[in-house]
Amino acid sequence: MKKILFFIILAINSLISFAADDVNIKDYKIFASGKNFLSQNNYKDALTQFELLSEKYPESLLFKSNYANYYIGITYYNLGDYDNARNFLERAIYTPKDFKAEDPYFQKSKKHLFEYKRNYYLAKIYLEQGLKDEALKHFKFLVKNYYSKELETYEKMALKELEKHDPYFEILYMVKYENALPILLSLKNEDILALGDFFLSKGSYQSAEKVYSEYLNLEKKDVHQVKLSLLETLKRSKKYDVLLEKSSDFITLSDNSDFYYYLALAQMQLGKKSDAEQTFSKVKTGKYKKAASISIARILSSRREYKKAISILKSIKSSYANNLLMETYIKAGMTEEFKKASVNYIKKYPYSDQAAYYRFLLYKESQNPNYLNWIIKYNINTYYYELAYSIMENMRNLEAYPLNYKSRIYREKVQRLESLAELKDGEILKIEIENMDFPEKDRVFREYLMSSIYEKGGFYLSAVLKSRKYQNDFSKYSNLITFLYPRYYDFMVKKAAKKYNIEEALIYSVILQESVFEPSLISKAGATGLMQIMLSTAKDMDPDITQEKLLAPDINIELGSRYLKSLLTKFDGNIPKTVAAYNAGAGNVVKWKSDKKGDLDIEKIPFSETKKYVKRVINNYYKYKRIYHY
Structure with a gap:
């Protein structure tokens, strides 16, 4: 009997061991080992691992997604086996399903990096195999009319x-990357035009202006779009005098609505409102017609000609026009019209920031506390929730989601993903997560699992963005809302907060808004790292700092916190003024209106982006304080 029992236990242990091996993601571990050898230029051992993967797990998602093919192809390439390298690389067409949605900084200039790597190495292989035309074609695929830092190397x-x-x-390279603009005219017209678009997308406005101007001097056929690109360049570089001159010149040659739009923009910026209104009215057709009409409405509203402004805005279907219409109703004292329109909007978009704003305005007009209760119920992740809470002294009570119970039900999936997270490969996580299947009743757990696994893997940007995608669900639960307001880099934040005697909640709030915890972020303006510090600002505090050093999370948080402290000191500890100054500069904040208590009147901040920024950071600040009991 004891022997039988022993063999039963042995069999059960074997089954458990087998299940553990399955949970322990052997195919992914073999692949990760191969990638590790590849990164060390140990191509033979890398190939051994990849061959083992292919032999044992031919049905792995790594092959079905084509993700593994690129790495296997590169391994063969480095071993000089061009036939096998070509075979795998030609099949290495991989882009995650949610690549665009995952990346808030995604734009047309950010094609998936694999496409570029793949094309480059395929071209090299074609050269080795004597397929010169095919090679040159693939190299040319990599020459683009837009700029992307990620793809610049290729x-x-x-x-x-x-x-x-x-x-x-060689000439094209020199003009593009060595600023050799004097030899620009050695290029073909179509390449000159492509260079203009490249410099415009890069934010090199001076170069873009020169290139577009040269192109217009050369090309005599229809160049309408090039003229618009030049005008857009002048607008972005804030050269309004030149914009006025150029758009006027273009109108002389062609009475086109698009040119009138840019002329009107220049007139507005130069303080010629009445001229701008007349010019905007000449934008009868084209892609700028709606924007021109909205601009006319704004001018009319500024002159208190509210009925005319309202008439225009009611004819335009856009969220921006709708918001401006609401503001105009309020300015005009048309309370009933505002109520009707805002209630209709709230019914359509009850969870939106704008709905929270309208509810708060309706409360101010009527003093009906129900509007504040609805903000507390529907708009927890907004600045207006904090205002409602301060008045009602009542917060939304959040229940706990049954994470432990659900985790037991999906134990194997959870263990599998947790093991994957330890491999620190974001693409592997995406592949597995994209293929997860859960019933609708457990949708929230699936959402949690995605955010949780990205977090465990150290992919903080993806974790927060996934959480935001499902914020209406996460905001219902006390143990899920933390994913919307995480405390990553907590040791560094604690250290900086203690050193400069500022609140951790404030540091986290700024990081969340500035970079969404993405340490490698560099904006077009040059703001760098977690707290998006300008290099010039950083140098005021540390003359030896470089942009590369500023990307280090510990240095970035230390200097960002130091800068925050200087602003807090300047504004006597006033949080809204400090936050506004962090975004728009202390000099601007000093000029802006304060309310009766001496606080910054946030609703009257003249910069729309700064107004949004302050509201979001203030919301973040109070959420961190409340969730983590600071």
């Missing part, structure tokens, strides 16, 4: 390869 390498076969590409 474009540069492609241009260097192309110049070996045609010196023309």
Whole structure:
């Protein structure tokens, strides 16, 4: 009997061991091992791992998604086996399903990096195999009319390869990356135009202006879009005098609505409102017609010609026009019209920031506390929730989501994903998460699991963005709302808060708004790292700082906190003024209106972006204080 019992236990242990092996994601571990060898230039051992993966797990999602094919192809390439390298790389077409949605900074300039790597190495292989035309075609795929920092390296390498076969590409490289604009006219017209678009997307407005101007001097056929690109460049670089001159010149040659729009913008910025109104009215057709009409309505509203402004705004279907219409109703004292329109909007978008704003305005007009209760119920992640809470002294009570219970039900899936997170490969996590299947009744647990696994893997940006995607669900539960207001880099934040005697909640609030906890973020303006510090600001505090050093989370948090402390000191500890100054500069905040208590009148901040910024950071600040009991 004892022997039988022993064998039963042994069999059960074997089954458990087998299940554990399955949970322990052997295919992914083998792949990760191969990638690790590849990163160390140990190509033979990398290939051994990849061959083992192919032999044992041919049905792995790593192959079904094509993700593994790129790495296997690169391994063969480095071993000089070009036939196998080509075979795998030609099949390495991989883009995550949610790549665009995952990345808030995604734009057309940010094609998936794999596409560029793949095309570059395929071109190199075609060269080795004597397929010159195919190689040059793939190198040319990498020469784009837009700028992307992530892809710059591959474009540069492609241009260097192309110049070996045609010196023309050396000129293109020099103009594009060495600012050799004097030799611009050596290029073909279509390449000059592409360079203008490249510099515009890069934010190099001076270069873009020169390139577009040269192109217009050369090209005599229809160049309407190029003229618009030049005008857009002048607008972005705030050269309003030149914008006025150029748009007027273009109108002389072609009485086109688009040119009138840019002329009116220049007139507005130069303080010529009445001229701008007349010019905007000449924008009869084209893509700027709606924007021109909204601008006319704003001018009319500023002159208190509210009925005319309202008439225009009611004819325009856009959220911006709708918001402006509401503001105009309020300014005009048309309370009933505002009530009707705002209630209709709230019914459509009850959870939106704008709905919270309208509810608060309705409360101020009627003093009906129900509006505040609705804010507390529907708009917990808004600035107006904090205002409602301060008046009602009542907060929304959140229940706990049954995470432990659900985790037991889906134990194997949870263990599998947790094991995957330990591999620290974001793409592997995406592949697995994209293929997770849960019943609708457990949708919230699936959402939690995605955020939780990204967090465990150290992919904080993805964790927060996933959480925001499902914020209406997460905001219902006390143990899920923390994913919307996380405390990543907590040791560094604690250290800086203690050193400069400022609240951790304030530091976290700024990081969440500035970078969403993405340490490598560099804005077009040059704001860098977790707290998006300008290098010039950082140098005021540390003359030896470089942008590379500023990307380090500990240094960034330390200097960002130091800067926050200086603003807090300047504004006597006033949080709204400090936050506004962090975004728009202390000099601007000093000029802005304060309310009766001496606080910054947030609703009257003249910069719309700063107004939004302050509201979001203030909301973050109080959420951190409340959730974590600061």
